[in-house]
Amino acid sequence: MGDEGGPGDYLPALNEKAAPNLRYASDRGSDSALSFPSKKLIRSLRAAAAGLSVLLLTSSAYAINSATSVFSRDATPASGSYSLQLFVYAITIGIFLVVGGLGTYAVIKFRAKPGDDKSEPVQIFGSNQIELSWTIIPILIVVVLFLTSARMIFAVQDAKQPVNSVKVTAIGHQFWWEFQYPDYGFTTANELHVPVSDPKTPTPTFLKLSSADVIHSFWVPRLAGKTDMIPARVNEMWIDPYKPGMYLGQCNQYCGTEHAKMLLRVYVQPRAEFDAWARNQQKAAADVAEARAGRDVFESQSCINCHAVKGTIANGRFGPDLTHLMSRDTIAAGAAQNTPDNLRRWIENPEVFKSGSNMPAMNLSPEQLTQVTAYLSTLK
Amino acid sequence: MSAATPTIPHAHSAASAEPWVMPYKGRVGMYSLILAESAIFIIFVIAYIYYIGRSTYGPQPKDVLEVPILASICLLSSSFTIWLAERALHKRAMGMFSAWWGGTILLGLIFMIYTALEWKKLIYQDGLTVSTNLFGTTYFCLVGLHAFHVIVGLTMLSLVFLFGLMGKLTPNHTERVEVLSLYWHFVDAVWVVVFTVVYIVGR
Amino acid sequence: MSDSALPLLGGVRDVTIDHAPPRVTSKGTFLETAHSWVVTVDHKKLGIMYIVYSLLFLVVAGIEAMVIRVQLAIPHNTFVSPQVYNRVFTMHGTTMVFFVGMPILIGFANYLIPLMIGARDMAFPRLNAFSFWMSALGGVVLYYSFIGGVGLSNAGSAPDMGWFAYAPLTSKAFSRGHSTDYWTISLLISGVGSIGAAINIIATTICMRCKGMTMFRLPLLAWIYLVQAVLILVAVSPLTAAQIMLMVDRYLGGHFFDTQAGGSAYIWIHFFWIFGHPEVYVLVLPAFAFANEIIPTFSRKAIFGYPAMVAATVAIGFVSLGVWAHHMFTVGMTSVSNAFFTLSTMLVAVPTGIKIFNWVATMWGGKIRFATPMIFSVGFVFQFLLAGLTGIILSVSPVDWQLHNSYFVVAHFHYVLVGGILFMIFAAIYYWFPKMTGRMLDEKLGKIHFWVFLIGFHLTFDFMHIPGFLGMPRHIYTYEPDRGWGPLNMIVTIGAFIQSIGTLIFVYNLVHSYFKGKEAGPDPWDAWTLEWATTSPPPSYNFAVEPVVGSRRPLWDVKHPDDLDSQWE
Numbered sequence A: 001m002g003d004e005g006g007p008g009d010y011l012p013a014l015n016e017k018a019a020p021n022l023r024y025a026s027d028r029g030s031d032s033a034l035s036f037p038s039k040k041l042i043r044s045l046r047a048a049a050a051g052l053s054v055l056l057l058t059s060s061a062y063a064i065n066s067a068t069s070v071f072s073r074d075a076t077p078a079s080g081s082y083s084l085q086l087f088v089y090a091i092t093i094g095i096f097l098v099v100g101g102l103g104t105y106a107v108i109k110f111r112a113k114p115g116d117d118k119s120e121p122v123q124i125f126g127s128n129q130i131e132l133s134w135t136i137i138p139i140l141i142v143v144v145l146f147l148t149s150a151r152m153i154f155a156v157q158d159a160k161q162p163v164n165s166v167k168v169t170a171i172g173h174q175f176w177w178e179f180q181y182p183d184y185g186f187t188t189a190n191e192l193h194v195p196v197s198d199p200k201t202p203t204p205t206f207l208k209l210s211s212a213d214v215i216h217s218f219w220v221p222r223l224a225g226k227t228d229m230i231p232a233r234v235n236e237m238w239i240d241p242y243k244p245g246m247y248l249g250q251c252n253q254y255c256g257t258e259h260a261k262m263l264l265r266v267y268v269q270p271r272a273e274f275d276a277w278a279r280n281q282q283k284a285a286a287d288v289a290e291a292r293a294g295r296d297v298f299e300s301q302s303c304i305n306c307h308a309v310k311g312t313i314a315n316g317r318f319g320p321d322l323t324h325l326m327s328r329d330t331i332a333a334g335a336a337q338n339t340p341d342n343l344r345r346w347i348e349n350p351e352v353f354k355s356g357s358n359m360p361a362m363n364l365s366p367e368q369l370t371q372v373t374a375y376l377s378t379l380k
Numbered sequence B: 001m002s003a004a005t006p007t008i009p010h011a012h013s014a015a016s017a018e019p020w021v022m023p024y025k026g027r028v029g030m031y032s033l034i035l036a037e038s039a040i041f042i043i044f045v046i047a048y049i050y051y052i053g054r055s056t057y058g059p060q061p062k063d064v065l066e067v068p069i070l071a072s073i074c075l076l077s078s079s080f081t082i083w084l085a086e087r088a089l090h091k092r093a094m095g096m097f098s099a100w101w102g103g104t105i106l107l108g109l110i111f112m113i114y115t116a117l118e119w120k121k122l123i124y125q126d127g128l129t130v131s132t133n134l135f136g137t138t139y140f141c142l143v144g145l146h147a148f149h150v151i152v153g154l155t156m157l158s159l160v161f162l163f164g165l166m167g168k169l170t171p172n173h174t175e176r177v178e179v180l181s182l183y184w185h186f187v188d189a190v191w192v193v194v195f196t197v198v199y200i201v202g203r
Numbered sequence C: 001m002s003d004s005a006l007p008l009l010g011g012v013r014d015v016t017i018d019h020a021p022p023r024v025t026s027k028g029t030f031l032e033t034a035h036s037w038v039v040t041v042d043h044k045k046l047g048i049m050y051i052v053y054s055l056l057f058l059v060v061a062g063i064e065a066m067v068i069r070v071q072l073a074i075p076h077n078t079f080v081s082p083q084v085y086n087r088v089f090t091m092h093g094t095t096m097v098f099f100v101g102m103p104i105l106i107g108f109a110n111y112l113i114p115l116m117i118g119a120r121d122m123a124f125p126r127l128n129a130f131s132f133w134m135s136a137l138g139g140v141v142l143y144y145s146f147i148g149g150v151g152l153s154n155a156g157s158a159p160d161m162g163w164f165a166y167a168p169l170t171s172k173a174f175s176r177g178h179s180t181d182y183w184t185i186s187l188l189i190s191g192v193g194s195i196g197a198a199i200n201i202i203a204t205t206i207c208m209r210c211k212g213m214t215m216f217r218l219p220l221l222a223w224i225y226l227v228q229a230v231l232i233l234v235a236v237s238p239l240t241a242a243q244i245m246l247m248v249d250r251y252l253g254g255h256f257f258d259t260q261a262g263g264s265a266y267i268w269i270h271f272f273w274i275f276g277h278p279e280v281y282v283l284v285l286p287a288f289a290f291a292n293e294i295i296p297t298f299s300r301k302a303i304f305g306y307p308a309m310v311a312a313t314v315a316i317g318f319v320s321l322g323v324w325a326h327h328m329f330t331v332g333m334t335s336v337s338n339a340f341f342t343l344s345t346m347l348v349a350v351p352t353g354i355k356i357f358n359w360v361a362t363m364w365g366g367k368i369r370f371a372t373p374m375i376f377s378v379g380f381v382f383q384f385l386l387a388g389l390t391g392i393i394l395s396v397s398p399v400d401w402q403l404h405n406s407y408f409v410v411a412h413f414h415y416v417l418v419g420g421i422l423f424m425i426f427a428a429i430y431y432w433f434p435k436m437t438g439r440m441l442d443e444k445l446g447k448i449h450f451w452v453f454l455i456g457f458h459l460t461f462d463f464m465h466i467p468g469f470l471g472m473p474r475h476i477y478t479y480e481p482d483r484g485w486g487p488l489n490m491i492v493t494i495g496a497f498i499q500s501i502g503t504l505i506f507v508y509n510l511v512h513s514y515f516k517g518k519e520a521g522p523d524p525w526d527a528w529t530l531e532w533a534t535t536s537p538p539p540s541y542n543f544a545v546e547p548v549v550g551s552r553r554p555l556w557d558v559k560h561p562d563d564l565d566s567q568w569e
C-alpha cells in the first residue's frame, strides 16, 4: 500500500497553523463573558466545542492514512490538489475564525441583560464606508484564491503528454471497468496496471475515458482527482504515481443499481514488473488439456456472447475480457476475491455478490459449474 | 408589548396626499410570464443550435426545409395589425377594432395553415418525424413549441373577437387587451429567433 | 371610521380598531370547514396549506433520510436492498427540494407578503390557488410511484436515478418501467405551480403595495422574495424545458439525450444545473429573508445597511445565473471554462458575505433577546458561514476534482439546506406561528427543540465531511469495511436519530400549542412591520383600513412618534 511516510508528514504543519488561531478565538471569548448569568452554559458550550474540535482533528489525522484519502502526495495531480487544499483550508478557516469570532462577540456582548431598562438601543441604519470595506476585502481574497487555483487548473489539465507515456483507454460499463492498452494490443478489466513514474524521468500514464452505457467516473483519490466517463465523448486524465503499490478507488458517478460495487484498483509496478505483466496479457489464453470439458461448456453456453477469451471463439464485449482472469485479485469489479470458490458461486448466481449486475444466472448444472470454474482457473 | 387591539399605521405626510398609483398587475404578470417563457425557448434554441449537423443519418435540414417567407411575413405583420386594433380601441372605434383584430387572427391562421402543410410534407413526403433522427426531434420540438404558443394566442384572440362581436368589449377592457397583445408580440418575437435559427443558421 | 376623528401624533395618525374581528376558529361541521379550505383563494389559508403540506413531506423525506442512515451505519449492511436504497435517496432529495423547500418557502411568501406590504390579498388569488393545487398534485404523483407499477415490493416504481437524473440513465434503455416518468411528470406539474406562484409574487410586490410603501420602503423580506421569484422564472423554466425534452425522448422516441443517435448526455448536465444552481439560491434566499426580519426584531435595531442588503440580493441573483458549471468540474470542460466557473462561483461569496456582515452589524450594539426564533437565527448565521466556506472550497476546481460527488459535497449542501434553510424555517415558524394561529409556541419546548436539533445536526453533518476526505462517494448503498468509513458513518447516523428526536419535539410543540398555547395578541414580539398591525390571526381582509406608511418600519413610527424612522431615509 503506498501510504507510508508520505502525506502524514504534512499533518503537523496543518496543526501548527490551526492551533494558535483556535486559542486566540477562545481567549477573546473569555474576556467578553463578563458577569453574565449563564456562565455555566458558556463553559459547557466551550467544552463541547473543544471536544468536537478534538474529535474532528483526531479523525482528520486518521483520515490522512486512509487508503482512499484525498490528502495524498503519491502522484502529481493528487499532490497538486493537496497543496492547494491546504492553502484553501487555511484561508477559509481564517475567515471562519475572524467572522465567527466577531459574531460570537456580538452575540455575547450585546445580549439583553436582566437589569436593562426598557428603552431601545441606539438605532444605526448603516454606513457606506463599512459596507465598502467588507465588499473590497472579500474581493481581494477571491482574487488571490482564484489566481492560485487557475495556476493549478492549467498545470494539471493542460500538461503535455510525454512521448514515453503509457496510454490506456478506460471504458466504463454498468458496473465494471474495461481497460484497453492500444500500444500493447490487449484488453483487461477492473484492475489497472501502470508503471511507476520516477519524477526525474516521468513515465506518466495518460487515460482516455469514455463509457459504453451511462455516465461513470474514474476516481483513485491517492493518485488524482476524478474524471467522468461520458458516453459518446472522450475525456482525458493522467497519473504519474511515484511509488509502487496498490491504490484503491471506485466509480464516483451514480450509474445505476450497483454503483456502490463498481470498485477499482490500480497496481503501480516498477517498470520491469509492469512490462512482464503486459507481455503476459498480450498472450492468447492458455489452452490446458485437462480443462477442455470446461472450455466446451463455456463455448457452448452464451458466455461467449458477452465475454472474450483471446484465442478462442469467445469474443463478446458486453462483459469483462476473461483471457487472463486469473491475473486479477478480484472478480466483478471488486465485489469478491478471486478464489475458485467465489468464481463458482458467481457463475452459479451473480446475485450473491452483486444483486444488480448485468450478468444473468446461467443455470448451469453443478457438474458444468465445476468444469467451467476449472477452465476459468487455467486462464492465468 | 403594545395594546391588545392592533394599531394600523396611517402616516400623515405630504406624500400621502398625492395619488398612489401602482403599475397594472396584469401587465406585470404578463411580463413575468414572458420572462419564464423566454427561458423555456432559450433552452430549446440552445438544444437546436447544439445539435445542428449532428444527425448521423436520415433527412438533413438542407434537403427538406423550405424557407417560409410568406408565413413569416403574415405572422410578423400581425404584430402591426394588433397594434392598430389597440389604437382603435383607445379611440373607441369599435368597428375598426374588430376589423384589425380579425385581420390579426386571419394572419395567424395563415401562418398555422402553412405550418400544418409543412409538417404534412415533412412527415408524409420526407419521412421526417420526431423519432426519425436528431434533426427531426429538435425541429419538431422547437417549431412545435412555437406553434403551440400561436395556437394558444389565436384561441385567446378569438375569444376577445367574439366578445367584441357580442358587444361585450368596452374601452374599459383596454388594459386587458393590451396584455393579450403583449403576449402576441412575444410570440412574434420568438418566431424571429426560431426562423433565424431553424431556417437560416440551421440550413 | 373616519380619519379626522383620530388623534394626531407627531405626523403619524393611528387608526385603532376597537372591534377586532372574531378569531377564525372552525365554525360549522368538519365537512364545511374542509370545503372552505379546499375552495379558498385567501392568501393566508393557501399559505398555511402550503406550510402544513410541506411539513408533512418534511417528515416523510426525513424518514427516508433515516432509512439512508440506518443502511449506511455499518459496512455491508443489508437493511435495504440496493434497489430500494437508490429509490429512497432519490425520493429523499427530490422531496426535500421540491416538496419541502419550495412549497414551504412559497407558503411563507403567500402568507406574509400581502400582510407586510399592507395589501388585502395576492395580485391573482385564483392563480394562487391553482399554483398550490398544482404543487400538491405534483407531490401526490411523485408518491404514487411507491404503489404504482409493481406495487409496494422494492419500493414500487419510485424513481431511482438521483435527484439530478443524469442522462442516459433516464432513457428507455436504462430505465425501464415508469419510475422516470413519475419523476418527470411530477416535477413538470409542480414546476407549473412554482412558476405561477412566482408570477404572483412579482405582481403582488410590485402592484399591491399600500400607500406610502415605495420600493425602498419594502420590507427586506418582500424584496428578497421578489428576487427569488425572478430566479424561479428563469431557473425553473429551463428545468421544465429539459423535462419536456426528456418526455419527448421517452414517449415519442426523440433523441435529445440519446447518445446512440448523436444526442448528448452532456447537455442534460448543463440543462439540469442551469436550473439546479439558481434553484439552491431560490431555496436559500427566503432563509435570508426570514433572518432579515427576525434578527432586527430581536436585536431591537433596524437592519444594518438596507440598501446594501437589497443590492447584495440582486447581485446574488445575477451572479448565480452564471455559475452552474461548478457542478461539472469533472465532466471534462476545457481548462478555461473550469477557471471561469471557479471565478464566477467565488464571486458569489462577496454579496453573500455582505449579508453575513450586515447581520452581525445589526446585532452589534443591540439588546439581543434570545427567544426561540432568534436562537435559531443565530445558529443559522454561524452554520451558513461555515457552509458557504465549504462551498468556496468546492469552487476551487482542482480541489473539487477530488471532492466532487464525495460525502464532503453531501455535507456541504446539508450544512446549507439543514443548518441554513431548515433552521430558518424553524425560526420563521416560531416567529410567525403566533400571527397565523393567535397562539404562541411553547418557548421552553422551543429551546429544547433547538438544542436537541443543534446537537444532532452537528453530530451528523460535521462528521459527514470526513468520509468525503477519505474518498467515500455518495449514492452508494454500502461500502467496504477496510476503508475506515464505518465509525464515522455510525456517528453520523446517531446524529440523524437525535435530529429526528428534535423534530418530534417540534411537531409535538406545534400540535400542543395550537390548542393550548398562550394567547399571542396582535404583536407578541414588539416588532415593526405591518403584519403585526392587525389581529392574530388576521381577518380575511387583513386590514380594517388600508394602512399608509411613512417609513420602512411603520410600527416603529407608531411606537416612537417622537423618533420617526422617516427622518433617516
Ligand code: HEA
Binding pocket: A095, A099, A137, A138, A139, A141, A142, C164, C280, C281, C283, C284, C326, C327, C345, C346, C348, C349, C350, C352, C353, C354, C356, C384, C385, C386, C387, C388, C389, C390, C391, C392, C394, C395, C396, C400, C403, C404, C405, C409, C412, C413, C416, C417, C421
Ligand atoms: C441553498 C443551498 C446552497 C447554497 C446557498 C450554496 C452555496 C454555495 N455553494 Fe453549494 N451546493 C448545494 C446547495 C447550496 N450551495 C447543493 C444542494 C449542492 C449539491 C448538488 C448535488 O450535487 O446534488 C451544492 C454543491 C456545490 C458545489 C459542487 C460540488 C460538487 O458536486 O462537486 C459547489 C462547487 O463550487 C458549491 C459551491 C457553493 C458556493 C461557492 C456557495 C456560495 O454561495 C457560498 C457563499 C457564502 C460564503 C462564502 C460565506 C460568507 C462569506 C463571507 C464571510 C465573505 C468572505 C468570504 C470569502 C472571501 C471566501 N456547491
Ligand code: HEA
Binding pocket: C058, C059, C061, C062, C063, C065, C066, C068, C069, C089, C090, C092, C093, C094, C096, C097, C100, C101, C161, C162, C163, C164, C410, C414, C417, C418, C422, C460, C474, C475, C476, C477, C496, C497, C499, C500, C501, C503, C504, C507
Ligand atoms: C432541504 C433539503 C434536505 C434536508 C432537510 C435533508 C435532510 C437530511 N438528509 Fe438529505 N439530501 C438532500 C436534501 C436534504 N436532506 C438532497 C437534495 C440529497 C441528494 C439526493 C440525491 O443525490 O439524489 C440528499 C441526500 C442525502 C444523503 C446522501 C445519500 C446518498 O448519496 O447515498 C444522506 C446520507 O446521509 C442524507 C441524509 C440526510 C439526513 C440525515 C437529514 C436530516 O437532517 C433529516 C432530519 C429530519 C428528520 C429525521 C425528520 C423527522 C422525522 C420524524 C419526525 C419521524 C421520526 C422518524 C424516525 C426516527 C425514523 N441526505
Ligand code: CUA
Binding pocket: A172, A173, A174, A175, A215, A216, A217, A251, A252, A253, A254, A255, A256, A259, A260, A262
Ligand atoms: Cu459506475 Cu457509478
Ligand SMILES: [Cu+2]
Binding pocket: C276, C277, C280, C324, C326, C327
Ligand atoms: Cu451550485
